[in-house]
Amino acid sequence: DTGVSQDPRHKITKRGQNVTFRCDPISEHNRLYWYRQTLGQGPEFLTYFQNEAQLEKSRLLSDRFSAERPKGSFSTLEIQRTEQGDSAMYLCASSSLGVGYGYTFGSGTRLTVV
Amino acid sequence: QKEVEQNSGPLSVPEGAIASLNCTYSDRVSQSFFWYRQYSGKSPELIMSIYSNGDKEDGRFTAQLNKASQYVSLLIRDSQPSDSATYLCAVRPSGNTGKLIFGQGTTLQVKP
Numbered sequence: 001d002t003g004v005s006q007d008p009r010h011k012i013t014k015r016g017q018n019v020t021f022r023c024d025p026i027s028e029h030n031r032l033y034w035y036r037q038t039l040g041q042g043p044e045f046l047t048y049f050q051n052e053a054q055l056e057k058s059r060l061l062s063d064r065f066s067a068e069r070p071k072g073s074f075s076t077l078e079i080q081r082t083e084q085g086d087s088a089m090y091l092c093a094s095s096s097l098g099v100g101y102g103y104t105f106g107s108g109t110r111l112t113v114v
Numbered sequence: 115q116k117e118v119e120q121n122s123g124p125l126s127v128p129e130g131a132i133a134s135l136n137c138t139y140s141d142r143v144s145q146s147f148f149w150y151r152q153y154s155g156k157s158p159e160l161i162m163s164i165y166s167n168g169d170k171e172d173g174r175f176t177a178q179l180n181k182a183s184q185y186v187s188l189l190i191r192d193s194q195p196s197d198s199a200t201y202l203c204a205v206r207p208s209g210n211t212g213k214l215i216f217g218q219g220t221t222l223q224v225k226p
Contacts (some may be wrong), residue, residue: 031212041120041160042202042216054212085184091157095212100165102148102204103214 004089004106006092012112013082020078021109025094033103034067035091043091049075050097082113115140118205128225133190135220137145139202140184145187147179150202158202186216195225198215 005024013019025032031050035043046065047057051072064082069075079086089110093103119138127133135149146165150158164170164177164186176189186205190197200219207215 033212033214035216040218042120042204042218043119045213045215048212050212054213089157097212100146100163102150102163103158104159105159108157 003106004092004094006090006106006109008109009107010110010112012114015084015113016081018078018080019111020076021083021090021092021111022074022076023092023106024074025092026104028096029094029104030072030097031095032069033093033095034075034077035093037089037091037108038087046077075101079111082111087111087113115151116208116209116217117141117215118217120201120203120205120220123221124226125175125220126223126225129193129195131162131224133164133193133197133222133224135188135190135201135203136203137186137217138184138189139186139203139205139215141207142181142210143186144184144205145208147205148204148206149175149177149186150204150216152200152202152219154199164204190222193222195224195226198222198224204213212214 033048034046037043049069050090064080095101095104148160152158162177174191178187202219203212203217
């Protein structure tokens with residue numbers, strides 16, 4: 001197992017376009033998380049899945065954002081009608097169940113909206 | 115009030131010194147606490163976790179938790195230039211959630 005994989009590493013898109021990111025978690029991990037991080041800030045929670053169920057979604061997440069985790073394996077995060085304010089690093093992480101488990105993060109996808 | 119607060123720094127210490135990084139949190143019944151290290155341009159990596167009041171040591175790192183004061187800290191002994199990074203405090207809030215709430219991070223600079 002090579003850890004959490006994210007694809008692509010970088011994405012440049014024009015404002016108004018849709019983008020989709022993929023995350024492959026550590027295979028033994030039941031939980032998968034999406035975060036967004038901008039320069040000088042800590043990661044901001046977007047949503048998380050336990051197996052295929054999306055258990056929680058940030059109130060800050062607009063309806064332009066959607067995430068899926070079909071069959072409880074990989075996950076995709078789609079942003080529709082991108083805006084310049086969406087430019088950020090999108091981080092995926094996975095963990096085992098239990099309050100004591102921390103996350104293993106992927107390398108992230110850096111999105112630039114021009 | 116932010117849910118997890120850290121001084122953004124930078125905190126500058128000489129090589130070999132003890133670096134002390136602090137974090138406060140607002141949810142009194144938060145369950146577990148984590149410290150992550152993030153090098154510039156990289157993703158966060160887990161250093162330590164702590165759940166009970168007191169100290170927990172792992173090599174040069176010691177995490178300290180005081181739930182009554184809603185305070186968690188990370189001590190780095192014998193600081194090395196390679197420890198220069200941003201340190202993120204993360205808190206798992208109360209309730210049945212897997213979510214972690216992160217502070218904004220403290221930048222540590224260890225000068226040779």
